[in-house]
Amino acid sequence: MATSSDEMKTKPSWRRFHDGDDTWSSLTEKIFVQDTSHKCPTYVHKTPPCQGSCPSGEDIRGWLAIVRQQERPPVDVDWQEYAFRRSTEANPFPAMMGRVCPAPCQDGCNRNELEDYVGINAVEQFIGDTAIENGYGFEAGPDTGRRVAIIGGGPAGLAAAYQLRRRGHACTVFEANEGLGGMFRYGIPGYRVPRDKLDAEIGRILAMGQVECRFNTRVGVDVSIADLERDFDAVLWAIGCQAGRGLPVEGWDGTPNCVSGVAFLKAFNEGRMKVTAEKVVCVGGGDTSIDVVSVARRLGHITKTGQPDLPETVIHDGYVAHDAASAAAAEGAQVTLTSLFTRDKMTAAEHEVSDALQEGVTILDGVMPVALLKDANGRATGLKVADCQMVDGRPVPVEGTERVLEADLVVAAIGQGGDLSGLEELDNGRGLINADKFFQVPDRPGHFVAGDIIRPHLLTTAIGQAWIAAESIDEYLKQAEHKRRPKVDVHHFNLLAKMGEAELAPERFSVADHGDLRGTSDGNWAIHNYEDRSAAEVIPHDELFLAHFGYHPRNLRKEEVPSAEEVIGHFKERVVGLTEAEAIDEGKRCMSCGMCFECDNCVIFCPQTAVFRVPKDKRTTGRYVDTDYSKCIGCHICADVCPTGYIKMGLGE
Structure with a gap:
């Protein structure tokens, strides 16, 4: 009996030879x-290609083998801790990255040639959450007496502090904000990155000792580069990219209700923005834009707004905050996301896009902004968009497809840039800092760099760069020659x-005992x-x-995604992690x-x-x-x- 076509789609098989092969x-x-x-x-x-695709360079196959119960841990170490140790050789944030990493490792997974990739980030979340529950910690290496200044307490800076402490070097983190975490804390909503688990993973690094933190301190303003060079043996620049890019339309700059996605999310994550506007239009297509529209749907808007209640007042000011009572009167906001690319080519994770649609976001793909409409007071009232085609990599509007999207708040989530005010001597002319293959700043001995300030990319990329930078710093402090990096540079x-x-x-x-054996x-x-x-x-x-x-x-993680009617005020974590049995089965x-x-x-x-x-x-x-x-x-x-x-x-x- 022939196999049905349905079964062939769901239960794939593999054949070395095909009908007709005779040689x-x-x-x-x-x-x-x-x-x-x-x-x-x-x-x-x-x-394996999962590791080759991981910008953090994790030994993914290794910790999956431990979870599946195939690779045995040493005596007196349980497998959960052993998996945690192997995972955190490269990445000290398994609970965080298991939730928010877009998982390029899964795109590379060879199991895609069968039915589906291995749920690597789901197992990583299990490892991270289990480690927090069981109180696993890190150990620092023997003290070397050397001190390293780390500028920026985000993913790159904290990962570098962790790797440097493992090598015994003391660290001082200079952070411009009031807390550590960078984009983890200020760029991603709490329902995606639970703050208790973020604090636990950061706390593990601080508990290694000799990690001093100086908050509300901006290097280049409060502290000079000369001060760092005088007081520290090496400097790592991990300041990230906190400046959002505006839309390339006339009149964007200076329009009060036109803001960047980075500023929008920071105002929300700091707890200052409690409500948003009635009609929000966000231009993007990546993960940041999905976070913006999802937050906007959850906040809603209030009908009667005075000047202090306008969301842009809170976003631009940095100190003004909404009254908490405002949120109680919130009504649903009309939220639209536009993207240059069609949905299948959007850089945001597919499940995040699907969740946004379920939560009531309207997504217009394959369109581009062409003009900003303003009223007599200079506030934006709408964004004119048009269908677009890509010509030589650039979007070109399709004539006759223009229409206006009414808006009380326009958010640009089309990329980020660095802010090197006071650090102009490091600026490569593009608002970023140059790096060589060892993540040194060229022509500045003792200065190293990692993370988005080299080139805005993924959190996992910043963590991987921090590991290599920490190795380079260690070699610099030991006055050792930098070892050649391997072609496949992972753990x-x-x-x-x-x-x-x-x-x-x-x-x-x-x-002396065995002679000069040439082979055995x-x-x-x-x-x-x-x-x-x-x-x-x-x-x-x-x-x-x-x-x-x-x-x-x-083994799919369950998700609790609110409907469009339930979304206002819904800040509970959406992802439900795997059970131990599910994690073991997924490892298999x-x-x-x-x-x-x-x-x-x-x-x-x-x-x-x-x-x-x-x-x-x-x-x-x-x-x-x-x-x-x-x-x-x-x-x-x-x-x-x-x-x-x-x-x-x-x-x-």
């Missing part, structure tokens, strides 16, 4: 059937370190039959044996690309019994199977049935 497509296939190639299996570690699994953790490290080799497969002085290509290669899906994997639907969907996950296929299918399990007392992750080369005939079967692509044929002509 071998490659020399490898010919060798496979001839059973003699003089090549035997080598165990080759490569980087890699280290088999030698893993064997040391499992008390299986190779013995010390002594020439018996001595326990090295890790035999293993090649680490992880710093140079990312393993693609066509190196895996996909037929091993059955249909396994993704990981195909462990480029690393053995102990499936036994090679042992079972080897016709010569040449491939065998390593004895239990000598076994650990990456050292599960071995090969008896006196039995191996080079038939390729083990490599052919290896689901993860860990076995390659080598060691021969």
Whole structure:
């Protein structure tokens, strides 16, 4: 009986050969059937595409293996803590990034070639929330006596403080605001980033000790660069981009009710803006614009407004705040989001766009702003838009499609820029700071930079840059030459370190005791039959044996998204995290690309019994199977049935 088309869509299968194939497509296939190639299996570690796609460089495959219960933790460490330790090698904010990261790792996941990607950020949220519940903390390295100034207490600055404290360097964070967190705190609403969990993850870093914070302090105004160079051994610039870009339409600058998305969200997140306008138009298409329109729908508006009640008064002033009683009288606001790109090309996460639609936001995609309409008092009354087409990467309005969107508040969420007032000597002419490949500021010894002030991008990008910058600072303070960065620059699994953790490290080799050996497969002085290509290669899906994997639907996080009628005043977190059982099951969907996950296929299918399990007392992750080369005939079967692509044929002509 033929498989139904519906079942084929929901339960995919994989076939090495297709109907009509009658010849071998490659020399490898010919060798496979001839059973003699003089090549035997080598165990080759490569980087999976999830890690290669992660700007923070997390060892994603590693902590998924721990969650799935495959990689065992050291004695006296529970698996939840072990997963947390592995995850936070790169990123000290798993609870935050598990919620808000757009997850480029999931776009790269090889499981997309089957039914769906692994829910990496959902498992990361579970790891982060569990760590907070269990009170896991960080440990600082031995004190070096060196002090580093970190300018900016956002994701990049805090991640750098964490990495520097692990290396034993003391840090002083200079923060222009009243609290730490940067875009976590001032750029993302609390219903997406719960403040109690944000405070817990920041608190872990501060608890490492020797992390001094100087709030309401603006470097370049309150403190000079010369002061920093005098008092500190190195300086890291992580000031972010807090200045929003205005719309490229005539009359934008100086119009009171035209504001940036950054300023809008900051006023809300500081608790000053309690209500918004009756008709809000936001121009964007990215995550910031989705946050703006979602907040506007939740705040609503009040019908009778005097000058102090206007939202732009609060947004522009920075000190004025709405009376809390205003929110009680709020009515629904008409909120429209416009985007140059069609919905399928918007940079905002798809589920965030869907949530905004459910909450009552109107989305007009494929349109561009062309003019601002004002009244006699100079306030905007509407935004004229038109359908657009992209010509040479630039939007061009389609003639005859112009229409006016009435607006009491127009918000531009089309990008951010740096504010280098008082720091003009660092300005590269574009309101940003230049960086070399080691995240040093060129021609300024002892100065380093990370985060959006290099180029506005993702939070995960800022965290990854902070890690590399911290390594560069550490090398600078030790007067060591900067080591060459690998082609695939992420946190890699280290088999030698893993064997040391499992008390299986190779013995010390002594020439005096053993002579000048040019080769051996018996001595326990090295890790035999293993090649680490992880710093140079990312393993693609066509190196895996996909037929091993059955249909396994993704464990979806539940969401509590309010309707358009329920949205006013709804500030409860929308995402409900995975349970422990769901997280473990989701971890089991990981195909462990480029690393053995102990499936036994090679042992079972080897016709010569040449491939065998390593004895239990000598076994650990990456050292599960071995090969008896006196039995191996080079038939390729083990490599052919290896689901993860860990076995390659080598060691021969």
